[in-house]
Amino acid sequence: MAGHSKWNNIKRRKEAQDSKRAKIFTKMSKEIFAAVREAGDDPDQNLRLRMAITKARAANIPNENITRTIKKANGQDQSVQYEEMTYEGYGPGGAAVMVKALTDNKNRTVADIRxxxxxxxxxxxENGCVSFLFNKEGFLVVDREDIETDEDTFMLEAVDAGANDVDYDNHGFYIYTAPGDFEAVKGAMERTYHFSTAEVTMIPETKAHLEDEHARKMLRLIDTLEDNDDVQSVYHNFEAEEEQMERLEVSP
Structure with missing residues (x-):
């Protein structure tokens, strides 16, 4: 697994989110709303809501905004209804792309994504054309500067906590868990470590390495999709080495 590429993909996604704070607020509010409508307002009984609240707080959404959204979702007003949609396709160079959306207008959303x-x-x-290339897994990242222990100790602690796999590079440590074990592993490890990323996500089984021309278009595609208010998550198997990412960032 190419650690530099993985770190750059994570770093780039975090930077993109930081530059679109208002959109992140909108997306997180929609996820909280949908989670409450699906399984109630008790985070202890509603895993989706609990994870949505955790992600919202990590994005620095004020608690009063979270509480207001939960109360709104609990109201009797049925004028707002979000439907979950998954779209699959191929990016430039054949890279696999999955898009998760929450929308109140399917026609608008599919037209925008197309x-x-x-x-x-x-x-x-079509649905199913690339989903078989991804596995749903818990994914946690600890930045290298936040770790004082050695690699072997950290990996043993993660495995003892229930992790399926642990990887590391010069930038950080990457923990992979079964979806059902994610919260237990996170809870055990966060007593000692701070996670810069903690989510249940779709991890690609194989990676697509693209020539610069296709890679540049792929980055634009990801940006365009993430900029859409209806899109909650974009998953892909595009992977670039650090040198390529730096080259693309300075190219016109």
Whole structure:
């Protein structure tokens, strides 16, 4: 597994989120709203809500905003209804892309997502065309500067906590868990370590390494999709080495 590439993908995603704070607030509020409508307002009984609240707090969304959204979702007003949709397709160079959306207008959302693919050298496919290339896993990241212990000790602690796999590079440590073990592993490890990323996500089984031309279009596709208010998550198997990412960032 290419650690530099993995770190750059994570770093780039975090930077993109920081530059779109208002959109992150909107997306997190929609996820909290949908979670409450799905399984109630008790985070102890509603795993989806508990994870949404954790992610919202990590994005520095004020507690009063979270509480207001939960109360709104609990109200009797049925004028707002969000439907979960998953879209799959191929990016430039054949990279696999999955898009998770929460929308109150499926026609609008699919049209926007299809246009994003078409304008950036990709194409929207049928459901199932790329999902088999991804596994749902818990994923936790500890930045290297936040760790004082050695690699072997950290890896043993993670495995003892229930992790399926642990990887590391010069930038940080990467913990992978079964979805059902995510909270237990996070709870055990966060007593000692601070996570810069902690989520249940879709991890690709294979990676797509693209030439610069396709890689540049792939980055634009990801940006366009993430900029859409209806899109909650974008998963892909595009992986670039650190040198390529630096080259693309300075290229016009």
């Amino acid at each position: 246009a994003a693919f078409n304008k950036n050298g990709g194409n929207l496919g």
